[in-house]
Amino acid sequence: MTAPLRLVLVDDHEMVLHGLVAMLGHFATEVVITGQATTATAALTLVADERPDVVLCDVRIGKESGLDLCRQITAQYPETKVVLLTVYDDEHYLYQALRVGASGYILKRIDGQELVAHLRRVRDGETVIDHALAGRVALSAARLSAGEFWPGAHLGLTQRESEVLELLVSGHSNKGVASKLVVSEDTVKTHIRGLYRKLGVSDRSGAIAVALREGLFR
Incomplete structure (x- = not known):
């Protein structure tokens, strides 16, 4: 059997962390939460100590940037994947996330089973994008291939x-x-x-x- 995925959670809202822990508790044989952090500094320490398979973090962590955290993690610990879990249904954030090395961009309305499936795909080397944004990304790619670059x-x-x-x-x-x-x-x-x-x-x-x-x- 495949070993459980080792996961670190990062969000500045304790309620969100508690909710994720409760939701993922139903999938304890597939996902093990090795740590939780409410700041970028604490998250980096956790990653250094635990070396998780995946870090699940928000785009914003209080006044800090989850994108900056993603950049640091992927640079210092390339074996650890980063997935952004956020409320921001916005291509700007998605493209930023991909630029800094994120392996996934998922909206917080996702259910537990789908989240676990996405995390497993990320651990296996895939990049996952929330289905609500995937269509827009495909359209942008089609425009680029047709020579329609960004406006201006x-x-x-x-x-x-x-x-x-x-x-x-x-x-x-x-x-x-x-x-x-x-x-x-x-x-x-x-x-x-x-x-x-x-x-x-x-x-x-x-x-x-x-x-x-x-x-x-x-």
């Missing part, structure tokens, strides 16, 4: 600058953009300066005007 690519924008511009057009503040992309406000300001330069504008309203004129976002 023909204007010289990087994919990240395009993402920032889309959020500006949607009315997000710098702080809101930073929250959406899980980066610092200073990083957002750097991207904004870059897209201003490439679009030949000097302020936010000018950038939005170019985006609307070019029909970059529908």
